[in-house]
Amino acid sequence: MGFISADALQNLHKYAYKGVDKSPLSKYVLNPFWTWFVTLWPLWVAPNTITLSGLSIVFLNFATLLWYDPTYLADKGGVVMPNWVYFSCSIGLFLYQSFDAIDGKQARRTGMAGPLGEMFDHGCDAMNTTLEVIMASQALNLGRSWWTVASQIATLANFYLTTWEEYHTGELYLGVFSGPVEGILIIIAIYAISGVYGPSFWDTGMLTFLRLTNVPLINQLPDLPLNDAFMTTAAFGVAYNLQASYRNVRRAMLAAGKPTVQPLLLLLPFVVSAGIQVFWLVHPHYNDSALINSALFVPFLCAWGLQFAHQVGRMILAHVTSTPFPVWDWMWVWSLACAIDANLPLLADRAPIIQTSEANRAMLVYLTLAISFGAYGRFCTLVINDITNFMGIACFTVRKKDKDGNWQGSVPHSEEKKAS
Template sequence: MAFIPQDALQNLHKYAYKGVDKSPLSKYVLNPFWTWFVTLWPLSVAPNTITLSGLSIVFLNFATVLLYDPAYLTEKGGVVIPSWVYFSCSIGLFMYQSFDAIDGKQARRTGMAGPLGEMFDHGCDAMNTTLEVILAAQALNLGRSWWTVASQMATLANFYLTTWEEYHTGELYLGVFSGPVEGILMIVVIYAISGVYGPSFWDTGILSFLRLTNVPLINQLPDLPLNDSFMVFGAFGVAFNVQASYRNVRRAMLSKGKSTTWPLLLLLPFVVSAAIQLFWLSHPRYDDAVLLNSALFVPFLCAWGLQFAHQVGRMILAHVTSSPFPWWDWMWVWSLVAAVDANLPLIPGRAPLIQTNETNRTLVVYLTLAVSFAAYARFCTLVINDITNFMGIACFTVRKKDKNGVWQDTTPTTAGVAVGPDDKKKL
């Protein structure tokens, strides 16, 4: 195989998705809707087609926002986006959540549940994560700011934690309040509010909004803007998720008689990769320009998001193939070289060697975006090819049963060996 080690391929047959969702909202409100919604889709539609359709809606929302605000400025910067754009983002994200929720149901309806769907679903989620951070920050009137960077950091950390937890426990655990359910719905509401009142609404102080400015003691607290308050709330959410995820991992390790501290070391890859990006982004002012205050901010975040998607994609692949945890990613070297070059002015009398002017900075950032995209596209293509070739399935084609009830797959070979009836039953 091109990407998955030969000895790990057999583990694909052993993989079975396990998930726990403790959300009352999901159980009593959303799941009945999803159960009905999936029946609207013909059995001829592959689950991965539904997943990709949902992500395509988000891409359309992203392109629309950048069409009206190409330099990614907020209203403070003089750009006013039409209200319908925010409403479309609200509807689009809700549709993405719905499509993302029913692809598994469609997989069970069509007999296509398996590791390929898990990989494809999480891969789309990883890309959507960064796109929604950028869109939500614009809707919250944050724009180019360290709050947006903090939001990117917190959101990616939550995703990494969930994937790290699933790797060690063998199941995807969603608590009573989780990002894929309540978190997404919060963003849906934020888009809708921005559509009604405009992004500037989020600059209102939280005490002023709650009419607490005249309440003794409480009025001594800082009247943080609503958008900043939302970021603070997110920080507490990350802290809660860290301890909740580790508690689940610790329980799983104890049940297996393994070390409960070793898994903590596997959080370091995210810390290292995020630190490199922050080091690059926080470079000193040189030639009167910094990434945070330039139109390169969005492509920089997108490149970071694609590198992250590659990182967690390898984690998910390790999970479904029962392979060792991926510690290293070669894209770190690329970003580190760029970060060190941008920070050379920290040394008195030194200037960047590569990013010497705005043109070169633009070239480096967009080249990083292109290389990050190419690396992730290569990973997705090779993994999909490996899994489909080995298991005798197709990514976007529904398998059918013959008159004997045996699944007839679209690819007639498994790792170069003809697939027989007994193998098809296993698949």
């Protein structure tokens, strides 16, 4: 112990998961499937093992994509991947969603429900978020573009909003249309469509696709590509989620007699972190090269995603331990220094100090990736170690059976179906 304070560890006993899911699709279609699916898993399989298995499938999908398209160009650069890769991404994401949905059910079956599962579940979700942005943007034929950057910002913003809302309200709220349910199913469909028609399908104009190019008045509208139209619609979704999350937070603050505007200030850490990353990307084209147009774009996004996972991981830890909301992140200093170095031609009319060549910039980007991985890995290791030691549990091991043949801390086997 040592990373989490003694008082914060005591607060773990007060934690209880609360969730609301308003999705009819989840209630009437997916949840019955998940309730059946969890019964296929033996009681000796730990919930966190299921969660990690789902993330491992996504890692495999990601590795496969980079194997066939290592420079992240998709059809735009003449790289044509086998169709089965997109189908595997579709199946992989469906399995990830299913595994992510049943880990909580398995936790209740085995008596392992608690704050560690909450931390582990959200941590895997945070890493999956960036990986799916990269893969989905490739499937949409966006590749190295500002649309992919916008997708990263929008997706991370949704995740941050959900975590911010849960911290202030004490419950995870999923509306009639939410990212973890309908949003994931849409991405699954995108992968499947790209598997049938290829990523170039998404460059088709929306009016052309709908056969409206000869309809008077309508044909005067811009024939926006399907991928651009999808991204534009997603932007409105982020705006809607922002006001919906704040409405829930405001209601909770009023009920508790607390200020309703102050929570909005805690959205600034995300704005600052995203702003620093974009600042690095928009640097002048020194030596006729730009980070967003290079093969370093994917490792850059991965480093960004790991820093984000660390950021929201600390938010979730603050939630389960009832400690103050984390505001400062030391990785900002490193990323800002890199961004300033890249922008020296604009800021000081001089060449960058480090990023003077593609080789130097590659070294810096991969070093940033390594530091981001190390920081997040250290956080996960220390938090898991503190919680497991304090609560007397193991991360990937289910508690032993008692003398009556039941798992310690779980419901009796006769109640297993009810609990699941």
